[in-house]
Amino acid sequence: LMVITMAALAVAAQTPPVTAIDGVGHIIGGSPVAPGTYPFMGVPDPFSCGSSLIHSDILLSAGHCAGVFQGNDIYLGGIRQNGTDALDTVRCVQELRHPSYDDSNADYDFLLVRTC
Numbered sequence: 001l002m003v004i005t006m007a008a009l010a011v012a013a014q015t016p017p018v019t020a021i022d023g024v025g026h027i028i029g030g031s032p033v034a035p036g037t038y039p040f041m042g043v044p045d046p047f048s049c050g051s052s053l054i055h056s057d058i059l060l061s062a063g064h065c066a067g068v069f070q071g072n073d074i075y076l077g078g079i080r081q082n083g084t085d086a087l088d089t090v091r092c093v094q095e096l097r098h099p100s101y102d103d104s105n106a107d108y109d110f111l112l113v114r115t116c
Contacts, residue, residue, distance in 0.1 A: 042090075051069070074090050
C-alpha cells in the first residue's frame with residue numbers, strides 16, 4: 001500500500017498546480033488541455049470524485065469518496081465529466097479504504113479502487 005501511495009504522489013507531483021479556485025468553482029489561472037493530456041486521471045459516472053490511475057488496474061482516490069466508485073463506470077483520460085471524450089472506460093470491482101480512515105478528520109483519507 002505504501003509503494004502504491006508513493007507512486008500516486010509522484011504522478012501527482014508532475015501535474016501543474018492550479019493557482020486558485022473562486023467561490024463558484026471556476027479555476028483561475030489554469031489553462032485548457034486536450035483530451036488525453038492526463039490519461040491517468042479518472043472520474044466515476046456519475047461524477048463526484050476524482051482519481052489517479054497508479055497501476056494498470058488500481059486507482060487512488062480520497063477515502064471520503066468510498067461508495068461512489070463501486071459498480072460504476074470510471075472514465076479515464078477525458079476532460080469532460082460525462083465521459084464522452086474518455087480514452088478508456090473501466091468498471092470498479094472493489095474499493096479498499098485505508099483501515100485507519102476516520103471521517104471526523106482528514107487523516108488516512110485514501111481509497112484504492114480496483115478495476116476490471
